[in-house]
Amino acid sequence: xSVQERKQRERAERERLIVAxxxxxxxxxxxxxxxxxxxxxxxxxxxxxxxxxxxxxxEIIGAVALDxxxxxxxxxxxxxxxxxxxxRGRVAALARAYLDFAAANPAVYDAMFQLDGGLAFAQxxxxxxxxxxxAALLETLGEVAGEGVHPGVFTEVFWxxxxxxxxLTRAGxxxxxxxxxxxxxxxxxxxxx
Amino acid sequence: xSVQERKQRERAERERLIVAxxxxxxxxxxxxxxxxxxxxxxxxxxxxxxxxxxxxxxEIIGAVALDxxxxxxxxxxxxxxxxxxxxRGRVAALARAYLDFAAANPAVYDAMFQLDGGLAFAQxxxxxxxxxxxAALLETLGEVAGEGVHPGVFTEVFWxxxxxxxxLTRAGxxxxxxxxxxxxxxxxxxxxx
DNA sequence: CTCCATTGTCTAGCGGTGCTAGGATTCGGG
DNA sequence: CCCGAATCCTAGCACCGCTAGACAATGGAG
Numbered sequence: 001x002s003v004q005e006r007k008q009r010e011r012a013e014r015e016r017l018i019v020a021x022x023x024x025x026x027x028x029x030x031x032x033x034x035x036x037x038x039x040x041x042x043x044x045x046x047x048x049x050x051x052x053x054x055x056x057x058x059e060i061i062g063a064v065a066l067d068x069x070x071x072x073x074x075x076x077x078x079x080x081x082x083x084x085x086x087x088r089g090r091v092a093a094l095a096r097a098y099l100d101f102a103a104a105n106p107a108v109y110d111a112m113f114q115l116d117g118g119l120a121f122a123q124x125x126x127x128x129x130x131x132x133x134x135a136a137l138l139e140t141l142g143e144v145a146g147e148g149v150h151p152g153v154f155t156e157v158f159w160x161x162x163x164x165x166x167x168l169t170r171a172g173x174x175x176x177x178x179x180x181x182x183x184x185x186x187x188x189x190x191x192x193x
Numbered sequence: 194x195s196v197q198e199r200k201q202r203e204r205a206e207r208e209r210l211i212v213a214x215x216x217x218x219x220x221x222x223x224x225x226x227x228x229x230x231x232x233x234x235x236x237x238x239x240x241x242x243x244x245x246x247x248x249x250x251x252e253i254i255g256a257v258a259l260d261x262x263x264x265x266x267x268x269x270x271x272x273x274x275x276x277x278x279x280x281r282g283r284v285a286a287l288a289r290a291y292l293d294f295a296a297a298n299p300a301v302y303d304a305m306f307q308l309d310g311g312l313a314f315a316q317x318x319x320x321x322x323x324x325x326x327x328a329a330l331l332e333t334l335g336e337v338a339g340e341g342v343h344p345g346v347f348t349e350v351f352w353x354x355x356x357x358x359x360x361l362t363r364a365g366x367x368x369x370x371x372x373x374x375x376x377x378x379x380x381x382x383x384x385x386x
Numbered sequence: 387c388t389c390c391a392t393t394g395t396c397t398a399g400c401g402g403t404g405c406t407a408g409g410a411t412t413c414g415g416g
Numbered sequence: 417c418c419c420g421a422a423t424c425c426t427a428g429c430a431c432c433g434c435t436a437g438a439c440a441a442t443g444g445a446g
Contacts, residue, residue, distance in 0.1 A: 190382050
């Protein structure tokens with residue numbers, strides 16, 4: 001029995017290694033550089049080993065996305081918890097933390113929201129990590145939805161606005177200089193305090 | 194002389210054919226299906242012909258994006274012009290037209306804002322078509338920026354918010370049912386009327 | 387009208403991709 | 417100790433973007 005358990009542990013460990021390596025490689029050189037060959041070489045196994053853990057490349061991206069969601073949820077909660085000021089301050093802190101996370105972890109952010117990781121969204125079968133990341137947004141944003149506005153819908157709108165700024169800024173579609181004034185404007189207008 | 198002119202015309206015509214075919218194929222089966230081989234087959238020339246018009250696939254995507262920008266600018270201006278109601282009504286019409294365009298032409302929208310078409314953004318060398326599409330947004334949104342708010346920055350924020358909704362909705366990240374209430378909320382909060 | 391140079395186009399191929407079939411090897415249980 | 421099962425790798429498929437070099441068509445000069 002113990003032997004089987006050890007093997008299972010080693011297998012799980014190797015799976016974590018794959019995901020971590022994929023993330024690292026994507027963050028260093030972009031997702032285009034994450035090929036199954038390079039990834040296999042980095043973990044010092046042959047290509048087919050990857051396919052004994054994941055159905056294919058898309059599932060690996062999905063795994064990175066789930067890791068990222070967990071991390072993002074923690075980052076967002078930490079940011080709002082650290083802010084003593086009222087709702088307005090918490091929302092501003094949340095927005096900045098979100099954009100900072102996206103800027104600091106572009107590959108992970110892409111895995112979550114830009115690439116196809118084969119994940120379900122906004123439905124029952126959505127993985128727990130994604131629901132929780134959304135919940136982290138909802139906790140703070142629900143306070144400032146305003147009367148008669150569904151907190152969930154408000155969170156979606158605010159989130160989409162942040163997402164737009166995150167992606168357009170990183171892709172060079174929005175000038176990088178005025179990031180701060182854009183997030184200020186967004187918080188001022190959307191949040192009801 | 195006339196012979197050369199005819200050849201030039203035919204060449205320009207073929208270039209238009211390439212771009213139109215790429216767009217059509219992308220809209221039908223997604224950008225992944227737009228390979229140089231398939232594209233060449235559809236226009237009934239061999240692959241290398243594509244490279245006598247464009248540096249590579251990315252430039253073809255860029256050409257589709259420019260076409261899309263021209264079209265989008267026209268659509269947005271038509272939508273606002275057709276609305277008699279005041280600034281609030283024009284902004285709402287603009288927002289709906291934008292989201293409709295993105296939903297109706299997903300491949301073109303991707304070429305413009307999601308994929309790498311090798312285009313410059315938000316700088317001097319930005320192609321005229323892109324500047325004009327942004328100008329179309331600015332014309333209507335500048336009216337409702339509110340006092341002390343730079344119209345350009347306001348337009349960027351509003352645009353990013355729309356872009357976020359467009360991409361997240363299409364990728365299944367946001368439920369499709371509440372599109373209308375999300376755009377309503379966005380307009381109500383962001384626009385100062 | 388003939389010849390040549392230029393232009394245009396195609397065939398074939400390079401190195402890369404995601405993914406998989408099938409053989410070799412290792413290893414635990416009887 | 418030996419056999420069967422589990423594990424892993426080599427080799428290869430079909431496809432990708434892109435390009436070198438052979439070949440054919442064509443317009444201009446003599």
